Amino acid sequence: MMSLLDGVNWPSDIKKLKIDELYKLSEEIRNFLIQNVSKTGGHLASNLGVVELTIALHRVFDMPVDKIVWDVGHQSYVHKIITGRKNKFNTLRKYGGLSGFPKPKESPYDVFAAGHSSTSISAALGMAKARDLKNENYNVVAVIGDGALTGGLALEGLNEAGISHTKIIVVLNDNEMSISQNVGSIAAYLSKIRTDPAYLTFKDELEMILKKIPAVGNNLYKGAERLKESLKYLVVQGMLFEELGFTYFGPIDGHDIQKVSEVLERAKHKKGPVLVHVVTKKGKGYCFAEESPDIFHGVGPFEIETGENIVSGKTTYSNIFGEEIVKAAEKNKNIVAITAAMPDGTGLKDFEKKYPSRFFDVGIAEQHAVTFAAGLAANGLKPVFAVYSTFLQRAYDQIIHDVCLQDLPVLFAIDRSGIVGEDGETHQGVFDIAYLRSIPNITILSPKDIFEFKDMLKWCFEYERPAAIRYPRGGDLDVKFPCYDNIIKGKWEILKEGEDIAILAVGRMVQFSYGVLNRLKNSNNINAALINCRFIKPIDVVLLDKIFEKYKIIFTVEDGLLAGGFGSAVLEYACEKNYKGKIVRIGFPDEFIPHGNSSILYKKYGLDTDGIYEKILMNI
Ligand SMILES: Cc1ncc(C[n+]2csc(CCOP(=O)(O)OP(=O)(O)O)c2C)c(N)n1
Ligand SMILES: CC(=O)[C@@H](O)[C@H](O)COP(=O)(O)O
Numbered sequence: 010m011m012s013l014l015d016g017v018n019w020p021s022d023i024k025k026l027k028i029d030e031l032y033k034l035s036e037e038i039r040n041f042l043i044q045n046v047s048k049t050g051g052h053l054a055s056n057l058g059v060v061e062l063t064i065a066l067h068r069v070f071d072m073p074v075d076k077i078v079w080d081v082g083h084q085s086y087v088h089k090i091i092t093g094r095k096n097k098f099n100t101l102r103k104y105g106g107l108s109g110f111p112k113p114k115e116s117p118y119d120v121f122a123a124g125h126s127s128t129s130i131s132a133a134l135g136m137a138k139a140r141d142l143k144n145e146n147y148n149v150v151a152v153i154g155d156g157a158l159t160g161g162l163a164l165e166g167l168n169e170a171g172i173s174h175t176k177i178i179v180v181l182n183d184n185e186m187s188i189s190q191n192v193g194s195i196a197a198y199l200s201k202i203r204t205d206p207a208y209l210t211f212k213d214e215l216e217m218i219l220k221k222i223p224a225v226g227n228n229l230y231k232g233a234e235r236l237k238e239s240l241k242y243l244v245v246q247g248m249l250f251e252e253l254g255f256t257y258f259g260p261i262d263g264h265d266i267q268k269v270s271e272v273l274e275r276a277k278h279k280k281g282p283v284l285v286h287v288v289t290k291k292g293k294g295y296c297f298a299e300e301s302p303d304i305f306h307g308v309g310p311f312e313i314e315t316g317e318n319i320v321s322g323k324t325t326y327s328n329i330f331g332e333e334i335v336k337a338a339e340k341n342k343n344i345v346a347i348t349a350a351m352p353d354g355t356g357l358k359d360f361e362k363k364y365p366s367r368f369f370d371v372g373i374a375e376q377h378a379v380t381f382a383a384g385l386a387a388n389g390l391k392p393v394f395a396v397y398s399t400f401l402q403r404a405y406d407q408i409i410h411d412v413c414l415q416d417l418p419v420l421f422a423i424d425r426s427g428i429v430g431e432d433g434e435t436h437q438g439v440f441d442i443a444y445l446r447s448i449p450n451i452t453i454l455s456p457k458d459i460f461e462f463k464d465m466l467k468w469c470f471e472y473e474r475p476a477a478i479r480y481p482r483g484g485d486l487d488v489k490f491p492c493y494d495n496i497i498k499g500k501w502e503i504l505k506e507g508e509d510i511a512i513l514a515v516g517r518m519v520q521f522s523y524g525v526l527n528r529l530k531n532s533n534n535i536n537a538a539l540i541n542c543r544f545i546k547p548i549d550v551v552l553l554d555k556i557f558e559k560y561k562i563i564f565t566v567e568d569g570l571l572a573g574g575f576g577s578a579v580l581e582y583a584c585e586k587n588y589k590g591k592i593v594r595i596g597f598p599d600e601f602i603p604h605g606n607s608s609i610l611y612k613k614y615g616l617d618t619d620g621i622y623e624k625i626l627m628n629i
């Protein structure tokens with residue numbers, strides 16, 4: 010039997026359906042999401058929560074003439090399904106397939122790319138201003154979650170939008186969750202608006218009283234709407250959004266398509282900035298996701314019946330970090346841990362449980378996290394900010410101005426450096442070496458495997474100046490190294506002496522490079538040295554001098570961008586020393602690295618063992 014979803018490919022198909030059919034369609038879309046994401050992996054819970062909201066948006070607005078800007082964009086799957094991409098869903102997040110985030114190159118319905126949070130209001134306001142300057146006429150809608158609203162950039166956007174008199178609609182999707190429980194005073198404020206019985210009772214009573222007045226009831230009710238908005242403002246003390254200059258509608262049940270459509274319709278006809286506050290349930294309609302929206306925020310393939318992960322978990326760098334910081338904090342009472350809304354992903358859950366007063370989840374606020382860490386350090390503590398490489402990009406000036414300039418002992422535990430895989434170009438951690446290396450006072454380390462990682466962490470927890478330790482997503486390849494030297498600042502580790510060429514590798518790339526040694530020897534009679542360049546900054550100039558003397562060809566291997574990366578540091582030093590040999594850098598080229606399985610991406614960019622081997626042969 011044909012389902013309603015079979016006949017829905019474009020927003021115009023939605024507009025033809027009756028309200029009861031739209032509810033049926035919602036269920037079908039939920040089922041479609043669960044079926045597909047259980048195979049591909051992806052951001053399930055957030056998407057299950059916005060099915061009705063997305064349908065209502067497409068019902069009321071005319072995309073892509075009207076424009077919808079998704080914040081983070083991890084919740085845009087339903088939008089993709091009804092904007093011509095349903096049949097590609099089996100390729101979601103796969104190399105060459107559909108992106109898990111909005112992508113203008115993928116569809117004209119995706120008007121603004123995202124992946125990082127809190128950008129939607131600023132982007133939508135920019136679009137709306139451009140529209141007005143060009144005398145065009147359409148709606149611009151930003152859809153932002155309560156978690157993303159904790160980001161400073163979102164508040165900067167609200168600040169400008171509220172005073173701008175520009176017609177822009179902000180839909181606040183409030184599900185009380187970031188990845189974990191949402192935090193902070195704005196979350197508490199939203200909870201108050203949602204649940205304050207005095208406010209809700211008053212609002213309902215007012216509606217009832219106005220509607221009951223004979224003859225003129227309904228008209229009076231409509232006419233008194235402005236009055237109602239003002240009274241609402243009086244009753245809910247300091248109605249924040251109204252104070253900021255927005256007309257506020259809400260809170261409304263985001264799963265009630267009819268109600269959401271009506272309110273969006275009203276918002277559409279209002280002048281100036283409007284904020285529509287919808288309340289939804291993250292994970293709605295799939296029991297495991299409703300129970301554990303944090304686990305089902307982003308998942309790998311899973312069994313639908315049990316909710317169990319299909320890929321069994323192996324030891325990850327995040328787990329090791331979590332264990333080591335708990336142990337270190339037992340001995341050193343000055344250690345405190347900070348996360349910007351990623352306690353699970355960064356491995357800080359146990360620390361949070363064990364040392365709640367020394368744990369800070371600051372919300373999606375990386376800039377604040379860094380300066381807050383600097384403040385903690387300035388007053389004698391040892392702050393560790395555990396953060397994904399890609400999100401630390403947000404806090405560049407804070408690293409320079411607040412931490413490094415003052416030489417404060419903040420440790421940046423940089424998870425997800427290098428390739429992250431399926432999240433793609435917004436999330437690949439390929440910039441950190443280049444963006445950190447030029448900052449004075451910072452020391453940058455990267456472990457070759459998890460055993461070295463433990464030693465390095467111990468060293469870092471003791472170190473009394475700014476430091477960054479970068480480590481990859483997931484765990485190790487199956488490589489056993491011959492030695493584990495003690496960690497000494499600025500000293501590299503010689504894993505194998507050689508005669509013909511030297512390979513200088515960083516972090517996970519040491520594992521891939523190790524696999525090359527025997528092949529070079531056995532197939533090509535090349536005796537290569539392999540150096541674990543465990544300190545990316547400072548580089549080991551004593552060892553480098555010897556390498557320059559002995560080898561005519563040097564290869565550097567890093568899982569970061571070549572421009573400004575580790576190989577560049579070696580080149581700079583080689584230039585200073587007037588080295589006459591050849592230096593070949595292996596790393597990522599000057600482009601954004603797309604989404605896909607990590608092994609495919611390492612292969613594509615020649616950064617797996619085969620690729621490194623071939624590159625070496627091409628250059629000798
Ligand atoms: C700058 C930045 N920091 C952290 C993240 C990781 N992250 C992605 S979604 C998310 C939670 C977003 O919560 P919310 O906006 O409420 O959306 P929901 O998943 O609840 O629908 C976080 C922390 C990010 N994408 N960008
Ligand atoms: C959308 C987003 O930014 C996060 O949900 C991210 O996808 C998490 O990545 P990990 O799966 O690597 O924790």
Ligand SMILES: [Mg+2]
Nearest residue numbers: 154155156186
């Ligand atoms: Mg949320």
